[in-house]
Amino acid sequence: MARDPVRVLVTGAAGQIGYALVPMIARGVMLGPDQPVILHMLDIPPAAEALNGVKMELVDAAFPLLKGVVATTDVVEACTGVNIAVMVGGFPRKEGMERKDVMTKNVSIYKSQASALEKHAAANCKVLVVANPANTNALILKEFAPSIPEKNISCLTRLDHNRALGQISERLSVQVSDYPDANHATVTTPAGDKPARELVADDEWWGLHHDCSATGAAIIKARKLSSALSAASSACDHIRDWGTWVSMGVYSDGSYNVPAGLIYSFPVTCKNGEWSIVQGLPIDEFSRKKMDATAEELAEEKALAYSCLA
Template identity: 50%
Template sequence: MASPLRVLVTGAAGQIGYSLVLQIAKGDVFGKETPIVLVLLDIPPMAAVLEGVQFELTDCALANLTGVEAVTNEKDAFTNIDYAFLVGAMPRKEGMERKDLLAANVRIFKSQGAALAEFAKPTTKVIVVGNPANTNAFICAKYAAGKIPARNFSAMTRLDHNRASAQVAIKSGVTVGNVKNVIIWGNHSSTQFPDVSHAKVNKNGSEVDAVSAVGDSAWLQSGFISVRGVTVQKRGAVIIERRKLSSAMSAAKAACDHIHDWYKGTPAGSFVSMAVPSDGSYGIPEGLIFSFPVTISNGEWKIVQGLELNDFAKEKIAVTTKELLEERDEALAACGESKQ
């Protein structure tokens, strides 16, 4: 048997963590043939709950799960890991503003970035799930710099990608497996831009553009993006309103999809949405953690180039870019750093 992958999940005693760890353990991410050691991190007051999760994973009797470690300190959590799902963060609650989340979470992700630099492998790959995910990933990468390259840090916009794909499928009268190449541009927030202008739908045995398959351009520029959040932009807020809890199940699935594709690669002719450090593509400031369409091969992502953007798209992308720049500067200030 090959050496097991050490996979860290922070906030593992929480809602998303509880939904996430079984999916990783049973092979949904790295494959059923890949041995895994799961490292579960949470804060000391959650130690007993964390131990309960550890016991449950053991009781699942999964052949490829070679170990489960429940820890409450960063040194034990981050030492020699291969992948990190950074889920643990101050939770978003009904009525909470993103700026409140940002201020509360900067300290957490600054500390975890430093821990990655000190204890993790230089090849470690990181997905940040805790909100505000893009900016938390930016801070984490900054404080891991010198050990782990910035391109090994990403933030999850796959949940938004999945939401958008599902809505296109419903409107087109197909199952979601027949939809590809939806794009989420920008921030994992209500300013994100869900874009279907390059998406394809397999309908009645033929691949057609999503705009034609949907057959409702007005909806694609309004209701699809946001009607009280029922579709994409503010969907998370509506789920909190309905459940009084965040969208843990779908977030965990999306995090698994994100890392699965980073590990296994994307199919030929398909791309997915992933928030990664900008290289200046599409005019986005370099270094900003921004959601782009990407293809992935041999564990390396590449931003899809040359997509045409109309004036509507450019306007939406400008709005989400402005928000991310403001968040970045707020976060840097909270860390005692000067604005870039």
């Protein structure tokens, strides 16, 4: 029996990540090879011509799963009836801009888009925020879309998760599929499953690769552009896996002593479209310090964002 199409919104669709993401969705990478989709693409008026070009390419490609395309600069039209929203659009920090200036711009964007989703999206819409600062943008969206359950709002940390997997697989010459995550990884070897930290007994290497942002900077240096392809692929992974153990930026309930009320990256398992935080993992001193520093930074960012609402 044919399935009804799922309406998927991509904001910032004419940008680099959007351009990489929409064909993946149309091809079934995000929702599977049997799920028809209708793409809703939103961008700002100056990008209208480029957005129409993306639509023309989607039509040219004749994706069998793609049952319709809405390309618009109107936020209400874009949000109407959507089941999944991937929020790629945001205001990037430019040279000479203060942090609060960037936050003010993004608060305005996410307040407007959240309000439109609140009024016009389908019931039980799931939202993934990609645009940085993703954690805080997701928090602002939650504030202005109160009828969307907090369990349905998350931000993208799967890119760093995937980068960690890739770096470990490269270091150990194993397949990414041979282990689930970095710090609690077991790697399948001819002698059986071994802890990754035992196979790479190099604390300096782990410390250097714990922060995957360096990979993003290296890609920008090599391409002269940001990592659009891997970000788009990670967004598809995030939605598709929303029973595996993955990383998602979700609303904190106080687990692992992370202050409640922040959007924070946790290890989660997903089943039937619902995520649950994995509990009881041991946290070493190095990771604890990194986690606390991240929580402190996010709390400061939250305070700054809320001050922009005043």
